[in-house]
Amino acid sequence: MNARQAPLDTPLIELINVTKSYGSGSASMQALRGVNLTIHAGEFVAIMGASGSGKSTVMNLIGCLDTPTTGSYRFKGIAVEQLDRNQRAQLRRYELGFVFQGFNLLSRTSALENVELPLIYRGLPNAERRQLALNALVTVGLQGWANHTPSELSGGQQQRVAIARAIVTQPAVLLADEPTGNLDSARSIEVMEMITRFNQELGITVVMVTHEPDMAAFASRVVHFHDGLVASDVQKPGASS
Amino acid sequence: MIWNTILLALREIRRNVLRSFLTVLGIVIGVAAVIIMVTLGGGVTVKVGDQISSLGSNLLIITPGKRMGPGQVSGAGPFKIDDATTIAREIPGLAAVAPMSSRAMTVVFGNQNWSTMVSGITDEYFTARNWAVQAGRQFNASELRSGAAVCIIGATVQTKLFGNQTAVGQRIRLQKIACEVIGVMDAKGQSTMGTDQDDLVLMPLRTFQRRIAGNTDVNMIQVSAQKGVSTEKVQRDIERLLHELRHIPANSENDFNVMDMKEITKMLTNTTKVLTGLLGAVAAVSLLVGGIGIMNIMLVSVTERTREIGIRMAIGAMEREVLLQFLVEAIVLSSFGGLIGIVLALGGSFAIASALSVPFIFNAQIVLIAFLFSAAVGVIFGYFPARKAARLDPIEALRHE
Ligand SMILES: Nc1ncnc2c1ncn2[C@@H]1O[C@H](COP(=O)(O)OP(=O)(O)O)[C@@H](O)[C@H]1O
Numbered sequence: 001m002n003a004r005q006a007p008l009d010t011p012l013i014e015l016i017n018v019t020k021s022y023g024s025g026s027a028s029m030q031a032l033r034g035v036n037l038t039i040h041a042g043e044f045v046a047i048m049g050a051s052g053s054g055k056s057t058v059m060n061l062i063g064c065l066d067t068p069t070t071g072s073y074r075f076k077g078i079a080v081e082q083l084d085r086n087q088r089a090q091l092r093r094y095e096l097g098f099v100f101q102g103f104n105l106l107s108r109t110s111a112l113e114n115v116e117l118p119l120i121y122r123g124l125p126n127a128e129r130r131q132l133a134l135n136a137l138v139t140v141g142l143q144g145w146a147n148h149t150p151s152e153l154s155g156g157q158q159q160r161v162a163i164a165r166a167i168v169t170q171p172a173v174l175l176a177d178e179p180t181g182n183l184d185s186a187r188s189i190e191v192m193e194m195i196t197r198f199n200q201e202l203g204i205t206v207v208m209v210t211h212e213p214d215m216a217a218f219a220s221r222v223v224h225f226h227d228g229l230v231a232s233d234v235q236k237p238g239a240s241s
Numbered sequence: 242m243i244w245n246t247i248l249l250a251l252r253e254i255r256r257n258v259l260r261s262f263l264t265v266l267g268i269v270i271g272v273a274a275v276i277i278m279v280t281l282g283g284g285v286t287v288k289v290g291d292q293i294s295s296l297g298s299n300l301l302i303i304t305p306g307k308r309m310g311p312g313q314v315s316g317a318g319p320f321k322i323d324d325a326t327t328i329a330r331e332i333p334g335l336a337a338v339a340p341m342s343s344r345a346m347t348v349v350f351g352n353q354n355w356s357t358m359v360s361g362i363t364d365e366y367f368t369a370r371n372w373a374v375q376a377g378r379q380f381n382a383s384e385l386r387s388g389a390a391v392c393i394i395g396a397t398v399q400t401k402l403f404g405n406q407t408a409v410g411q412r413i414r415l416q417k418i419a420c421e422v423i424g425v426m427d428a429k430g431q432s433t434m435g436t437d438q439d440d441l442v443l444m445p446l447r448t449f450q451r452r453i454a455g456n457t458d459v460n461m462i463q464v465s466a467q468k469g470v471s472t473e474k475v476q477r478d479i480e481r482l483l484h485e486l487r488h489i490p491a492n493s494e495n496d497f498n499v500m501d502m503k504e505i506t507k508m509l510t511n512t513t514k515v516l517t518g519l520l521g522a523v524a525a526v527s528l529l530v531g532g533i534g535i536m537n538i539m540l541v542s543v544t545e546r547t548r549e550i551g552i553r554m555a556i557g558a559m560e561r562e563v564l565l566q567f568l569v570e571a572i573v574l575s576s577f578g579g580l581i582g583i584v585l586a587l588g589g590s591f592a593i594a595s596a597l598s599v600p601f602i603f604n605a606q607i608v609l610i611a612f613l614f615s616a617a618v619g620v621i622f623g624y625f626p627a628r629k630a631a632r633l634d635p636i637e638a639l640r641h642e
Pocket residue numbers: 022023029030031049050051052053054055056057058
């Protein structure tokens with residue numbers, strides 16, 4: 001995987017005429033109908049749009065969990081649709097971090113062990129893994145909660161564990177699909193401030209789906225989806241890309 | 242990598258201790274059953290051997306017929322009393338040569354009857370078997386010579402027919418003949434093979450031949466060698482002598498058998514070994530059932546943990562790693578089950594062995610085999626669920642529930 005050696009001017013994420021269909025024959029439906037989207041390293045992109053407009057579908061593609069039906073998706077210049085399952089898993093492992101609406105933590109597993117998980121797959125030695133995971137928990141303000149299981153944590157705390165798990169590997173991209181969808185507004189703002197900090201301080205590229213304009217306001221760029229197509233793509237004035 | 246996988250598996254098992262234990266219960270029972278069966282079988286084999294050699298290491302048993310296998314003989318002419326006399330005369334170094342003939346019969350006293358083994362013997366029997374009467378007396382010379390209707394009974398027959406009453410002096414019926422009880426043998430108790438050594442009636446060989454068998458056959462000759470005389474040499478001498486007496490052509494097989502105690506021990510222990518093997522095999526089936534139990538629970542677990550698998554895949558787990566995780570989980574589980582089974586089995590077979598007064602003999606080989614087998618069960622029955630987990634689609638898996 002020579003992803004990190006891509007030329008400097010290569011976009012981090014490049015969707016070229018991407019379509020995605022589900023099902024086949026008469027039951028087939030097109031979730032994406034020719035999406036072109038380019039995201040550069042360091043950007044903070046919010047994706048908005050009505051329910052069913054294809055936001056999650058495009059996130060799954062960007063996250064290398066799925067491949068386009070037609071068109072091309074290039075990550076650091078690599079055509080992801082030409083990679084096999086394992087190569088895509090490697091990309092996720094080394095380049096991507098996920099935050100989901102439903103937190104998706106392992107139940108009956110401590111916060112610390114949840115955060116350690118991606119480091120286990122990276123094969124880090126015990127002590128280093130533990131230290132990095134503890135540091136990540138401190139970064140999201142959960143020092144002292146390391147040994148609590150998800151059921152002992154509030155929704156906001158669980159989402160912060162999930163964020164710690166996503167950034168503990170210092171990924172190139174943080175993908176967040178409605179990360180504040182299950183949180184009240186105070187918790188939502190905490191989480192958004194945290195994500196913004198990772199974008200600005202660690203230079204992690206963020207792609208985030210949200211329904212709420214308040215949350216989208218944290219981003220430097222807002223992309224609107226409508227019916228499987230990009231309807232608008234607005235760069236915030238004054239924000240750098 | 243493999244260590245990380247084992248770590249993940251251990252975490253998973255720890256996450257649900259009760260279910261993990263129930264999952265492996267089948268393996269625990271299977272492994273314990275196999276080890277207990279084989280360990281006890283080994284103990285019984287040793288005990289049988291011990292008991293036979295306690296009969297006297299200098300005893301030889303001569304029977305007519307070729308030996309086909311354990312306990313099997315093909316028909317051949319019986320011996321006559323002269324064979325025993327000739328052996329006693331021609332072979333040096335013998336303490337006793339005891340010809341005998343036996344038959345299973347019902348003995349009757351009053352309204353009691355009891356079926357037992359009736360044997361015609363000579364005086365030498367008591368010497369050869371190193372056995373004596375506890376009440377009454379042995380046969381005298383004139384009874385033996387004339388074939389008098391007298392008998393000596395075993396302790397079991399005494400109890401069954403007479404209870405606490407005195408048997409000596411009473412008459413018992415054997416078919417048509419009435420027979421006076423003149424003695425009761427010392428009680429010997431059960432043999433390891435479960436036969437009651439005291440369940441017998443002895444009478445003069447001549448009486449047996451004339452009144453019961455109606456012939457002059459001898460079914461068995463027991464020979465005891467004098468102290469310090471090699472039984473191997475006596476055995477060879479007897480074989481050579483009988484070969485000649487029975488006119489067997491030089492290159493054909495003998496139609497009789499001379500067994501010393503070592504051979505008899507071997508024959509019987511072979512039988513118990515076969516039995517042990519069979520019991521062990523039955524127990525092994527329960528291991529298989531345990532394996533199916535593991536597969537069942539692992540399949541349920543894969544479905545239950547679909548979302549978790551999705552999370553792992555999103556985080557970057559490869560197909561191979563998910564497969565390995567579930568496989569290692571199954572192997573670790575079943576090996577744990579094996580270990581618990583081994584501990585239980587060692588405790589259990591020790592307790593049962595002492596209860597049955599059979600020696601407890603630790604069999605490291607079967608413990609190792611049972612352990613490896615339990616691990617193998619994990620591999621075999623864990624593979625299918627693991628593959629199912631590894632092939633899940635990450636998006637579908639994440640959306641599960
Ligand atoms: N696995 C799937 N099978 C069939 N249809 C799907 C699947 N995933 C999404 N869709 C459909 O594709 C469209 C876009 O879905 P999605 O990307 O989840 O929308 P959003 O996240 O914007 O609400 C929807 O109409 C949805 O029903």
